[in-house]
Amino acid sequence: xxxxxxxxxxxxxxxxxxxxxxxxxxxxxxxxxxxxxxxxxxxxxxxxxxxxxxxxxxxxxxxxxxxxxxxxxxxxxxxxxxxxxxxxxxxxxxxxxxxxxxxxxxxxxxxxxxxxxxxxxxxxxxxxxxxxxxxxxxxxxxxxxxxxxxxxxxxxxxxxxxxxxxxxxxxxxxxxxxxxxxxxxxxxxxxxxxxxxxxxxxxxxxxxxxxxxxxxxxxxxxxxxxxxxxxxxxxxxxxxxxxxxxxxxxxxxxxxxxxxxxxxxxxxxxxxxxxxxxxxxxxxxxxxxxxxxxxxxxxxxxxxxxxxxxxxxxxxxxxxxxxxxxxxxxxxxxxxxxxxxxxxxxxxxxxxxxxxxxxxxxxxxxxxxxxxxxxxxxxxxxxxxxxxxxxxxxxxxxxxxxxxxxxxxxxxxxxxxxxxxxxxxxxxxxxxxxxxxxxxxxxxxxxxxxxxxxxxxxxxxxxxxxxxxxxxxxxxxxxxxxxxxxxxxxxxxxxxxxxxxxxxxxxxxxxxxxxxxxxxxxxxxxxxxxxxxxxxxxxxxxxxxxxxxxxxxxxxxxxxxxxxxxxxxxxxxxxxxxxxxxxxxxxxxxxxxxxxxxxxxxxxxxxxxxxxxxxxxxxxxxxxxxxxxxxxxxxxxxxxxxxxxxxxxxxxxxxxxxxxxxxxxxxxxxxxxxxxxxxxx
Numbered sequence: 318x319x320x321x322x323x324x325x326x327x328x329x330x331x332x333x334x335x336x337x338x339x340x341x342x343x344x345x346x347x348x349x350x351x352x353x354x355x356x357x358x359x360x361x362x363x364x365x366x367x368x369x370x371x372x373x374x375x376x377x378x379x380x381x382x383x384x385x386x387x388x389x390x391x392x393x394x395x396x397x398x399x400x401x402x403x404x405x406x407x408x409x410x411x412x413x414x415x416x417x418x419x420x421x422x423x424x425x426x427x428x429x430x431x432x433x434x435x436x437x438x439x440x441x442x443x444x445x446x447x448x449x450x451x452x453x454x455x456x457x458x459x460x461x462x463x464x465x466x467x468x469x470x471x472x473x474x475x476x477x478x479x480x481x482x483x484x485x486x487x488x489x490x491x492x493x494x495x496x497x498x499x500x501x502x503x504x505x506x507x508x509x510x511x512x513x514x515x516x517x518x519x520x521x522x523x524x525x526x527x528x529x530x531x532x533x534x535x536x537x538x539x540x541x542x543x544x545x546x547x548x549x550x551x552x553x554x555x556x557x558x559x560x561x562x563x564x565x566x567x568x569x570x571x572x573x574x575x576x577x578x579x580x581x582x583x584x585x586x587x588x589x590x591x592x593x594x595x596x597x598x599x600x601x602x603x604x605x606x607x608x609x610x611x612x613x614x615x616x617x618x619x620x621x622x623x624x625x626x627x628x629x630x631x632x633x634x635x636x637x638x639x640x641x642x643x644x645x646x647x648x649x650x651x652x653x654x655x656x657x658x659x660x661x662x663x664x665x666x667x668x669x670x671x672x673x674x675x676x677x678x679x680x681x682x683x684x685x686x687x688x689x690x691x692x693x694x695x696x697x698x699x700x701x702x703x704x705x706x707x708x709x710x711x712x713x714x715x716x717x718x719x720x721x722x723x724x725x726x727x728x729x730x731x732x733x734x735x736x737x738x739x740x741x742x743x744x745x746x747x748x749x750x751x752x753x754x755x756x757x758x759x760x761x762x763x764x765x766x767x768x769x770x771x772x773x774x775x776x777x778x779x780x781x782x783x784x785x786x787x788x789x790x791x792x793x794x795x796x797x798x799x800x801x802x803x804x805x806x807x808x809x810x811x812x813x814x815x816x817x818x819x820x821x822x823x824x825x826x827x828x829x830x831x832x833x834x835x836x837x838x839x840x841x842x843x844x845x846x847x848x849x850x851x852x853x854x855x856x857x858x859x860x861x862x863x864x865x866x867x868x869x870x871x872x873x874x875x876x877x878x879x880x881x882x883x884x885x886x887x888x889x890x891x892x893x894x895x896x897x898x899x900x901x902x903x904x905x906x907x908x909x910x911x912x913x914x915x916x917x918x919x920x921x922x923x924x925x926x927x928x929x930x931x932x933x934x935x936x937x938x939x940x941x942x943x944x945x946x947x948x949x950x951x952x953x954x955x956x957x958x959x960x961x962x963x964x965x966x967x968x969x970x971x972x973x974x975x976x977x978x979x980x981x982x983x984x985x986x987x988x989x990x991x992x993x994x995x996x997x998x
Contacts, residue, residue, distance in 0.1 A: 347461075348460040351460055351461075355468065359443040359447075361717070362442075362493070362721050363496060365728035366436060366438055366728060367432075369432070370431045371728045372431060372731050374738050374827075375501070375759060376501060376503050376762075378503075378763075379738070380411070380775075382766045383764075383765035384416035384419075385417070385430050385433065386430050386766065387400065388407070388420060391407035391408075391410075392417055394971075395408070395590075395971025395979065396909050397910050398909070399771050400771055402773070402776045403753070403771075403927065404771075404928045404929045408971075409599065410776070411777060411780070412506055412548060412550075412591060413545055414506070415505055419434045419437050420433070437505065437509075438500065442499055446471045447467070449463075449466065450464055451516070451519070452515030453467070453515075453687075457642050459691065462691050466683045466688070467683070472713055472717065473491060474492045474493075474495070474679065476657070476679050477494070479658065480661045480662075491716060491719065493723045496720065496723070496727070506547040507673060507676060511676055513542050514543065514553050515680075516539050517539045517557060518645075521540075521561055522645075523536075524536050524580060525561060525562075525573050528576070530992065530996050531996065533580060534996070536580050537583045537989065540554050541584040544585065548780075549674075556652050556653060560649045564648065583985060586981050586985035587985045587986060587989070589978035590975060590982055592978075595974055599780050599782055600669070603781050603787070604669040615664070616667040619659045619663070619665040619667040622659065622665075623652070626655065630647065630648065631648075634647055643688055643689065646688055649681045649684075650682055650685040653674055653678045653680075656668050656674040656677075657671050657672050660672065733766075737827040737828055738760045738762075738763040738764065738767070739763070739767045741764075741852055743767055743768060744847050744854070745770050745854065746767075746769070748846070749770075752770075753772065753816050753817055753864065753927075754770055754772060754773070755811060757820055757828065757830075757832050757833065758822060758830035758831060759830055762775070773793075773811070782929060785878070785949075785950055785951040786814070786929070788880070788881050789814060789881070792878075793807045794832045796881070800838050805884070808858075809888065812891045812894060813890060813891055814927055814950070814952070820852060820853070820854045820855075821852070821854075822836065822851070823836040823853070825850075826851035827850055860896075864927040865902040865916075866893070866899075867922045867924055868894065868896070868899060869899075870956070871889070872892070873925065873948050873949075874890050875949050876949045900918045909969075910969040910970070912966070913964065913967075914967070917961060917963065919961065920959065921958055922959055924965065925954045927952050928952065929951060930948075930951055932973070932974070933969050933972035933975060935967070935969075936968075937965070938957035938958070938966070943955055953967075
């Protein structure tokens with residue numbers, strides 16, 4: 318950027334010279350003042366997040382804190398994550414930016430991971446209006462209007478007038494919805510991606526208009542960071558790119574599309590390990606299991622409706638304005654609004670989790686509302702302009718005070734170590750070391766913040782690596798129409814996956830979600846190991862706590878259960894696990910990426926390993942490679958050749974797909990550094 322005098326225009330956003338973004342000194346000082354005001358307002362509202370823990374156990378905050386605490390080398394190389402869902406690749410846990418930022422903040426600031434995560438959330442909260450303002454100002458050269466758009470976004474919730482979260486009430490327009498979603502709910506990663514979106518829009522627009530490497534590189538980095546923050550970031554970048562391509566240099570649209578695709582592909586290469594094809598497949602499979610989440614024939618209808626509305630809107634925009642920025646704001650507001658609106662009004666989603674796009678909708682509406690009304694404001698008499706601004710600022714003052722009061726009540730200090738989530742998890746770690754356990758609801762989401770216990774549950778359903786395991790989780794929660802059938806189905810799933818203890822939250826427990834249909838189904842059937850505040854931990858019958866078992870080959874589950882309550886494929890397998898006549902096998906973890914199994918048998922035994930199958934696992938026995946097979950439960954089994962004492966070593970390296978994604982990422986990083994060096998030369 319350089320300082321110069323801008324060209325004069327009439328009642329439209331000023332355009333920078335064709336060679337660069339030109340900023341006058343006066344305009345720069347005004348913009349700096351607006352930026353400081355926005356940061357101060359948002360920091361003033363949420364400042365407790367930096368000072369003391371305010372943990373809400375109904376959130377997934379413990380999930381991301383666990384990743385920050387235990388991620389280790391997984392950020393930089395393929396690593397097995399043994400804590401959730403019987404083990405999954407680390408790349409399948411979640412997008413890495415927020416947990417990695419939390420780990421870095423905790424290390425650099427010397428604070429707890431809980432406080433570090435809250436600090437990251439607070440930074441995201443303050444950053445979002447700031448980047449919105451910067452984008453609006455640098456695109457339109459109207460810092461005052463950009464400030465009002467960012468202020469409107471900071472202090473209102475316009476989506477509550479159209480697609481409300483609760484029964485409609487005009488009062489919800491004034492809610493501190495964004496603060497609630499970041500501090501009480503689960504949207505910090507999503508908000509982090511959204512905070513980068515305005516900068517992506519700015520630099521992608523400059524890349525298309527100017528075609529210079531100085532804009533390509535930040536565009537690539539910002540898109541990659543959005544994708545690393547949340548999968549929503551990928552969709553947001555695509556939606557913004559479609560709108561920009563429609564309004565910028567339409568006569569050169571082929572080159573624009575090619576350039577945009579190339580920038581997006583380069584950005585994807587940077588974060589490919591955490592967005593592998595198999596992960597996208599898992600996300601798609603997960604969305605199909607939730608009502609109203611997956612694609613259907615109704616989704617095609619929704620896309621057709623969106624296309625019709627787009628065509629009508631475009632014709633109106635051509636008559637309304639020639640300013641590509643206003644056209645972009647209108648198209649982006651329409652596109653982001655159509656996602657939650659069609660799902661809420663017509664029950665026809667065309668993107669997974671459509672209600673979550675209210676975040677994007679609010680940002681787009683703030684831009685459209687302010688800049689669509691700006692020409693009328695400019696035509697008004699000076700006294701009207703001054704008094705209108707005073708009214709808007711007075712409302713803003715009321716909202717700042719209201720948001721601040723809400724935040725003080727919301728962000729009171731909370732000691733998460735006294736919660737049922739912490740107490741149950743710590744008891745398991747101390748009394749059942751190394752045992753795989755089933756922890757329900759919010760206890761499972763927070764357990765690995767407090768401990769390193771291996772769980773049958775714990776992951777995010779939205780990108781679960783194994784849908785069979787998720788089916789089993791549902792079978793444990795709701796296994797049948799009678800208590801006897803419910804308990805039988807639950808126990809079959811628990812025993813088949815090597816779970817040695819199961820925690821059950823009752824209706825009076827502090828556990829938030831209470832997922833069990835019949836919390837009392839194990840009473841009198843299983844021994845109680847621990848009970849507190851209507852949460853009980855029961856011992857599941859096991860011949861051995863080992864996760865490796867020598868069984869007949871005929872006992873291997875050959876096809877997956879068709880439904881959560883279908884235990885027919887597992888009955889023979891569970892019987893074999895309890896057969897005392899079969900040799901025992903010792904199972905040991907040696908770090909995260911190595912398993913050692915020892916047994917004593919002759920011939921070619923079948924060894925079932927109750928760890929999630931992945932092509933990244935490789936086995937050796939007696940110095941020779943040993944094929945690993947996948948059973949119908951998504952677990953591993955193998956057949957070594959034994960002559961008495963028998964030892965099998967399993968090593969995990971990510972498999973060819975995840976390794977290839979890592980190599981692609983390293984190559985893209987090297988190319989990016991080379992491009993930066995070339996430009997500096």
